[in-house]
Amino acid sequence: MxxxxxxxxxxxxxxxxxxxxxxxxxxxxxLDGNSLGPPPRPALDALARAAQAEWGHDLIASWNSADWMGLPLRTGVRIARLIGVDEASVIAGDSVSVNLFKLAAGLVMGGAKGVAVERGDFPTDGYVMEGLARLSDSTFTYIEPGAGVAGLLGGVDVLVRSAVHYKTAAIVDIGAEEREAARLGKTIIWDLSHAAGLVDLHLERDGAKYAVGCGYKYLNGGPGAPAFIYCHRDVVEEFAQPLSGWMGHASPFAFKDGYKPATGVSRFGAGTPPILSMSALYGALEAFEGVxxxxxxxxxxxxxxxxxxxxxxxxxxxxxxxxxxxxxxxxxxxxxxxxxxxxxxxxxxxxxxxxxxxxxxxxxxxxxxxxxxxxxxxxxxxxxxxxxxxxxxxxxxxxxx
Missing domain, CATH: 3.90.1150.10 (Aspartate Aminotransferase, domain 1)
Structure with a gap:
C-alpha cells in the first residue's frame, strides 16, 4: 500500500x-481514542451550556428546568442504541469499577457462589472482584485466558469478561459465550469499555443480561466521564442493587427511613450524578446520531x-x-x-x-x-x-x- x-x-x-x-x-x-476520546463539538457545547446557563444562571432550579434528574437515563437511551439493547435498560453514572461491583455484589447477594476473571484481562476488574470476595466471603478466582465461561470451576457462578481485550483488541463472540453460559447455568457480566462506540454490539439479541462500559474512550465523553450499566428488563425488577443510595430509591425526595428500590434500571443509581461531566457525555453521544x-x-x-x-x-x-x-x-x-x-x-x-x-x-x-x-x-x-x-x-x- x-x-x-x-x-x-x-x-x-x-x-x-x-x-x-x-x-x-x-x-x-x-491514535489514542481507545484510551481517551477527543471532544466532539456537541460535548463542549453541552458542557458550556450546563456550566454557564444551567448552573450559572438557573442554579438549583436546573434540577427541574434542565431535567438534571433525568440526565442519567436520557444518556442511557443514547448509549442503548450503540450496544443493541432496549433504551430503558441502560443508565449512566459512577465508574466502571463501581458498576461492576454493583452487578457482581448483587448477584452474590442473590445466591451466586463466586466470581471469576480471566487472567490477563483488564486488571481493575480483578481488583474489584478480589475486594468483593473479602467483603462477602465468596469465592474469587482467575481462569486461564480464552477459557471463557466454560472454564469456570464448580464453585463459581459469575464471570466478568471484557468484550474486547484491552491489550490485544481481540473481540469475544458474545452470543456464543452467552449460549454456553445458559447451558451451564452461569452468568456473565460484560465489560464493554473497549467495545462501546466501536464494535457493532447486539447484546440483547445475543442473550446478554448484564454489562458495564466506559464513557471516555470511544464514546468521547471526556476524562473521567461517567460509565454506564446495562441490566436486562427480564431480571432488573428482582435485582437487589447493593449500593442502595438515594438516587436509586423509588422516592428520593420523600426522605423516608428504609430503602425501597426504584423500578427498572433506575435502581442502579446511587449518589448524586455529576451533572457537568454527564452533560459532556450526553452531548458527545450526538456524534453517533444516524451512524x-x-x-x-x-x-x-x-x-x-x-x-x-x-x-x-x-x-x-x-x-x-x-x-x-x-x-x-x-x-x-x-x-x-x-x-x-x-x-x-x-x-x-x-x-x-x-x-x-x-x-x-x-x-x-x-x-x-x-x-x-x-x-x-x-x-x-x-x-x-x-x-x-x-x-x-x-x-x-x-x-x-
Missing amino acids: QLDDARALDRNDPFAQTARLFDLPQGVIY DMGHVEAKARALGDTFLAAIAPLGLETISPPSAQRAGHVSLVHEDGYAIVQAMIAEGVIGDFREPDVMRFGFAPLYLTHAQVFRAGQIMVDIVRSGRYREPRFARRNPVT
Missing part, C-alpha cells in the same frame, strides 16, 4: 461529515490494516489478532516500545504504551482517515529506522504511559 491507496479509501468515507465535529489540534494524528455501527466497526478494522501495511517494513511483532477478530486498536511489541511511542508523540502521532513492551494505536472511525493513519505509520518507520527514539529524553518515564 502507498499513500495514494490510502487516499483512495477515503474518497467513499461514510464518516467524512462526522469528522467535522472534532476539532483536533493542527498537525496531530490522534451505522456496522460501518464503524468495519472502518476501524480497515484503518488498522492500513496502519499495519504502512509499518510492514519494520517487521514488528503484533499481539493483536487478524482483522476479522480485531476491534479498534493494534498492539505492537518492541523492547524500546515506551521510547518509540514518546518519540512519535513528539512528532505529532499520539499513541500509548502498556507494560512491559506493548505499543497501542487506536483507530476511531468517526474522525480518522486512512491517509492520516498511513502517514502515522510512515512516521513510525522513520523514527525506528533512524534510531531517533534512542534520545535520552524519550526514555524518561511519565506517571501515565
Whole structure:
C-alpha cells in the first residue's frame, strides 16, 4: 500500500461529515481514542451550556428546568442504541469499577457462589472482584485466558469478561459465550469499555443480561466521564442493587427511613450524578446520531490494516489478532516500545504504551482517515529506522504511559 491507496479509501468515507465535529489540534494524528476520546463539538457545547446557563444562571432550579434528574437515563437511551439493547435498560453514572461491583455484589447477594476473571484481562476488574470476595466471603478466582465461561470451576457462578481485550483488541463472540453460559447455568457480566462506540454490539439479541462500559474512550465523553450499566428488563425488577443510595430509591425526595428500590434500571443509581461531566457525555453521544455501527466497526478494522501495511517494513511483532477478530486498536511489541511511542508523540502521532513492551494505536472511525493513519505509520518507520527514539529524553518515564 502507498499513500495514494490510502487516499483512495477515503474518497467513499461514510464518516467524512462526522469528522467535522472534532476539532483536533493542527498537525496531530490522534491514535489514542481507545484510551481517551477527543471532544466532539456537541460535548463542549453541552458542557458550556450546563456550566454557564444551567448552573450559572438557573442554579438549583436546573434540577427541574434542565431535567438534571433525568440526565442519567436520557444518556442511557443514547448509549442503548450503540450496544443493541432496549433504551430503558441502560443508565449512566459512577465508574466502571463501581458498576461492576454493583452487578457482581448483587448477584452474590442473590445466591451466586463466586466470581471469576480471566487472567490477563483488564486488571481493575480483578481488583474489584478480589475486594468483593473479602467483603462477602465468596469465592474469587482467575481462569486461564480464552477459557471463557466454560472454564469456570464448580464453585463459581459469575464471570466478568471484557468484550474486547484491552491489550490485544481481540473481540469475544458474545452470543456464543452467552449460549454456553445458559447451558451451564452461569452468568456473565460484560465489560464493554473497549467495545462501546466501536464494535457493532447486539447484546440483547445475543442473550446478554448484564454489562458495564466506559464513557471516555470511544464514546468521547471526556476524562473521567461517567460509565454506564446495562441490566436486562427480564431480571432488573428482582435485582437487589447493593449500593442502595438515594438516587436509586423509588422516592428520593420523600426522605423516608428504609430503602425501597426504584423500578427498572433506575435502581442502579446511587449518589448524586455529576451533572457537568454527564452533560459532556450526553452531548458527545450526538456524534453517533444516524451512524451505522456496522460501518464503524468495519472502518476501524480497515484503518488498522492500513496502519499495519504502512509499518510492514519494520517487521514488528503484533499481539493483536487478524482483522476479522480485531476491534479498534493494534498492539505492537518492541523492547524500546515506551521510547518509540514518546518519540512519535513528539512528532505529532499520539499513541500509548502498556507494560512491559506493548505499543497501542487506536483507530476511531468517526474522525480518522486512512491517509492520516498511513502517514502515522510512515512516521513510525522513520523514527525506528533512524534510531531517533534512542534520545535520552524519550526514555524518561511519565506517571501515565
